[in-house]
Amino acid sequence: MMLSPEDITRCFTRDDGSYAFARWGRPIAPVVFGVEDETLGVIKSALQAVAQLGRIEIAETDPELGANLMVFFFRDWAELMQVPDLDRLIPELGPRVARLEAAEALQYRAFRFDEAGAIQASFVFLRMRGAMAELDAETLALTQAVSLMLLWSERAFSARAPLATLEDGRVVVKPEIAALIRAAYDPVLPAAAQDPSHALRLAARLALDPGV
Incomplete structure (x- = not known):
């Protein structure tokens, strides 16, 4: 399931409302x-x-x-x-x-x-x-x-677990979380960001990820 820009923003928004991303x-x-x-x-x-x-x-x-x-x-x-x-x-x-x-x-x-x-x-x-x-x-x-x-927010996985269990019992990273990690390490993007617009850049890369 594709993560929306709002979903991505929540992943890196601290409890005090500030956006803080780092890899x-x-x-x-x-x-x-x-x-x-x-x-x-x-x-x-x-x-x-x-x-x-x-x-x-x-x-x-x-x-x-x-x-x-x-x-x-x-x-x-x-x-x-x-x-x-x-x-x-x-x-x-x-x-x-x-x-x-x-x-x-x-x-x-x-x-x-x-x-x-x-x-x-x-x-x-x-x-x-x-x-x-x-x-x-x-x-x-x-x-x-x-x-x-990544420097996830305190509530990044409160509503969405990062892992899934396959039918054969194996535990894997959910495709949308794996795609977000791939996007976060895109060398074109900065290693750290405090502006919420950064989440839009991540979303644009997720839209092009064939693994989602």
Whole structure:
């Protein structure tokens, strides 16, 4: 199903009403903490599949940061306070953890941006409790891969799930979401945008995508 310009605008409109779009401006160099090797393979495969939509390379290391995508799996937010040097990566880690604990949050993502506004690094925190713990590894990995490919709004997927389950049980990125990621990484478009008219440019590219 084709996304309308209004749908696309909502994907990148923050709760405060501002439009904020950003994509990765460099290869993604991931590192994952807190999972077994089998699950690690599922996560990396999902990340590779989604990165291919945007023609983004998955690298062993980032020359500036070493790893520019860090994914943490844990059971309680307090565990983050024991991670060495994490407070250097996440500003005000203590108060942030306290707010996430109070909200009983299951996930949190933080991004860093380069001088052009493109995504430079991302930090993903997944608390494996409740609904999060009930997800199978493939669904969880693919959902997170989609979520970190762009700077989506807080409510981008509140009314439209990014994944679909095929008749054979396989979980895939919905065609319209895959097309939006492809359009977002069109080299003609800027790596970051704050003007809602950017959504119209994305819509124009989606109209030409044969995969929708």
